[in-house]
Amino acid sequence: MANLVIASNTKAMKKLDKSVKEKEWAFIEKLAKDHTAPGLHIEPIQKAVDPRVRTGRVDLHFRAILFKIDAKLGDDPTFIYMGTWPHDEANKLAERSKLRVNPINGVLEGIIGELDGEEDRKKRTVVPDPRGELNRAVTAQRPSYLGATFSLSDLTDRLGLDVDLAERALAAPDEDTVLDIAANAVGWQGSALLDLATGLHIETIREKHGFTDSPVDDTLDEDEQILKALEQPASKMQFTFVEDNEELRRVIEGGDFAAWRTFLHPEQRKYVEQNFNGAFRLSGGAGTGKTVVAIHRARRMAKADPTTRIVLTTYNKTLAADLKAALKTLDPDLPVAERLGEPGVYVDGIDALGYAVLNQTGDIGAAAEAVLGYRTELSHQRTNSDKVWRDVAQSVNSGLDAKLATPGFLENEYVAVILANKVTTLEQYAKVARPGRGVRLTRPQRIAVWKLVEAYRRQSRMDGSLSFPEILALAAEQLHLRVEAGKGFLVDHVLVDEAQDLHATHWTLLRHLVAEGSNDLFIAEDSHQRIYGQPVVLGRLGIKIVGRSRRLTLNYRTTAQNLHFAVSILSGAEYKDLEQGDESTSEYRSARLGPNPTLIECTDPADELDKVAELIKSWIEKDEIDPATIAVLTRGQNDRSQFVRALGERGVEARALDSSPATNGHVQVLTMHRSKGMEFSRVVLAGIDDAHVPSAATMRSVPEEEQPEALLRERSLLYVAASRARDALVVTWSGRKSALLGNSND
Known part of the structure; x- marks a missing residue:
């Protein structure tokens, strides 16, 4: 064989x-x-x-x-x-x-x-072939995008690029031309050109691609050298051993669109295969492949040891279902655990994960007493904590300032401070630290907050309900008691996707789910995409990264033009990562080129509906685009419903996308929040005016001290939405254009 x-x-x-x-x-x-x-x-x-x-x-x-x-x-x-x-x-x-x-x-x-022939090369780039004296003279008179930083010997003798490819790259007058050349280069050479275009140092590029100082072993014959070269990380961008039929x-059958399943960038492959002495954080912008790495890493660990217990989790059940489907697509034979703690890969949303812990670990009375201050049983879940907080704020004479007596502030305080620290008395709350909360509280204010917390918990005891954060905090404590009783940890490895949206009790649960040690927690996140809750600092929650943190920068999803537009939304804002370090967008680049995003100003909402419908009809009829690959993203559910109705009235079959899968043959209409983790061929961002983005209602609902943080989340939401497009991106609005779009023009 x-x-x-x-x-x-x-x-x-x-x-x-x-x-x-x-x-x-x-x-x-x-x-x-x-x-x-x-x-x-x-x-x-x-x-x-x-x-x-x-x-x-x-x-x-x-x-x-x-x-x-x-x-x-x-x-x-x-x-x-x-x-x-x-x-x-x-x-x-x-x-x-x-x-x-x-x-x-x-x-x-x-x-x-x-592929290396002269005629074919001329077809693939607008840059004249630099060979020949005439072309060299033309090239010498043109500005060079890379020439000011790199020489021909840098590209050929230090990186190993083909001479003709290096010459064409150096002859390129601008970044777009370099990107075009890179997009048509094979394997590692295209990737290296993208790095050159963003100004990375030659040695950095060599390190990212796994190049060595002794590339060829002269003691081997040519066939042996070829087989050894197949083991190079950069070789695996073009070649892979196939293990089974x-x-x-x-x-x-998968074709180019599914190539990520087998062919990884050397940098991605390193994070799939490398072992870490403790928790590891992989950050990166939208579309850089963090999820792909997490999926491949889960598979790698499961294949290496069929008895190991792995959890792959993310922010919600919809994204978790996508992870599970991708894992099965990557390897249909991979053992997927049906029960938490069994060998194989267990995949679920993190809230459901907390519920599974409580269902499997027996009586929760002791955990409840430690976390809530009273014994209880697991009954039904409270899905609308906002209403309870609003009711207690109105019915209890706490004396708390009206600007703080809001569901948003009280829920965040309850989760980030009280549940995270297992606070059960006023004395504990009066002394507990509140880092990162933004609003400073005096002692009288803490007393007022505690009156509302007691009323909230009293209501929970009366109706026998628990909120999801309470379930998570109880699950974490139950796992802590399990270990103290000598029963050990429930799983061996945890991989977390979209980790930037997890709050304090999520992290407490994850910390108690797996023992500190080799490959315990693999965390994939992008703080620029945090659209829920308050920021956290992992070190304060018992998760110590200590330098085990890296960043992916190459975007595989969207075009360079769309990426530039999306990143410009973040311009001028300061973001912190999960270790409280500055989060940067520097070095982000795309492997693809495409049209510039289109901005369409409309006279009124009806005109906007007309223009969006006309545009989508053109895509479907003239460009023959599959309707299911087109998405209209709105800020809220009411706008989503309005667009579904309006598109239908104008002859465009559309469906609202909520928790159900996409509908074939229909344009997908969904909220910006729902679009997280998804991608579409063409995207319309609708209603991007100053009333919707940032949401005026959202901004009014938070205290003044927390408004800068709320505005960051609004920026992040628009960034997430703009980065869903693989090819075409269109932005529409009526009235005054959102300030978050900056000075973007058509």
């Missing part, structure tokens, strides 16, 4: 239709089983540049291009599958195809025929 390696990012290969893909799959499956089977017609190419190149018969009209690497001592050979082309084209390309180990960095590179089928 041959070893099989699949190549990705083969720019020269045309898209195959479904019937050819099925034959392609059958060919590779047979190759993996028996490479000597006569029906495969694996044949060398006369006069080939590389003697390892082979072609194989997919059917009468198509042939595959492969490289055959012979093994030593009778072992099975390795075949590297590069793709499938029409019969005559495949033979012609194979003659000029080659496999080589880059002498500068040790990365394996597969080059298909005319099902994985192979998924790679072939």
Whole structure:
């Protein structure tokens, strides 16, 4: 049985239709089983540049291009599958195809025929080919975007870029042209060019891609060097060993859109495979692949030890369902635990996780007494704490200032200070520290707050209800008591996605769920996307990162133009990460180019509805865009419902997207909050006026001291919404444009 390696990012290969893909799959499956089977017609190419190149018969009209690497001592050979082309084209390309180990960095590179040819290169970029005296003279007269920082030898002798690619990059007059060249480069070379465009140092780029100072072992022959080069992190951007037929089928049938399942950036792969001595935090902007890393990491740990107990969790059940689906897509055979604490990967929203802990750990009386000050049982959940806080604020003569006696302030104080510190008496509350709360409280004010807390808890005892934060705090204490009783921790590893939106009792639960130690907590977050609650500092909640923190910067989802627009929304605001460090957007860049975002000012709400409907009709009818890949995002649910009705009245089939999955054949209309974690081909941000964004009602509901924090959340929400678009982004409003859009123009 041959070893099989699949190549990705083969720019020269045309898209195959479904019937050819099925034959392609059958060919590779047979190759993996028996490479000597006569029906495969694996044949060398006369006069080939590389003697390892082979072609194989997919059917009468198509042939595959492969490289055959012979093994030593009778072992099975390795075949590297590069793709499938029409019969005559495949033979012609194979003659000029080659496999080589880059002498500068040790990365394996597969080059298909005319991909490096002069005519093909001219088609792929607007930059003139710099070879030849005439072109060199033209280039010398033009400004160079990279030339002021890098020389040709930097790019070729230190990074290992192809000479012609490096020359074209240095001839590029602006960033967009460099990005265009990078988008058409294969594998690691495109990634390195993106890093160069953002001004990263050569050594930083080498480190990110896993390059070494001794890239080629001269004691090995060429075939052995090739096999060793396959182990390079940057090689795995283009090549991957396929372990079984099902994985192979998924790679072939998934196409480019699903390439993340197998082909990771070296930086991503490092965080998937590396072991850490304690909690680790991976940050990064929207679309940089934090979720992808978390999913791959969960799979890696589960495959390494089938007995290990892993939790993969996130902010809510909808995002958790997406994680579970992605995990099953990545590896359908991966053991998914149905019960918390069982071997395998247990996936659920973090609130449901707290409930599962209480359901599995027995009587909660002792935990309730420690957290709430009275014994109780797990009964029904309170889903509307705002109403209870509003009722007690109106019915209890506490003396608390009206600007503080609001559901928002009281709930945040209750969760971040009282539940997080297991405060059960006024004496404890009067002394407890309140870091990060914004509003300073005098002793009389604390007494007033405590009167309302007592009334809130009294109401809970009367109706037998518990809020989700209370359930989480009880679950954390129950786990703490379990460990004290010698029963050990419930799981071995926890991975958290969208961690920026978790509050104090979430983190307390997670800390008590797993013992401090190797690979205990893997935290994926972006503080720029925090749209719920108050900020927390992990160190104050018993989670010590201590330098184990890194940031991803390459956006795989949206275009460079859309990314620039989204990041500009954050401009001028100061954000802190989960370790209270400054959160920066520097070095964020995109691997893709596209149109500039379009801003449309409307005369009134009716005109806005008309213009959005006309635009979507144009996308569907003229551009032949699948309606299900189009989204209209609104600030609130009322606006969402209005757009669904209005689009339907104007001939556009649309559906509101809430907790249910997307509906095929319909434009998706959803709130900005609901869009978290999602992506669409084309996005309309509707109603981006000064009354909706920031929400006037939201800003009025928070105390003056907390308004700067509330405004940060509003910025973050608009940033999240703007970064959902893969391709086209349109912003509409009537009245006065939102100030959060800054000076953006069409």
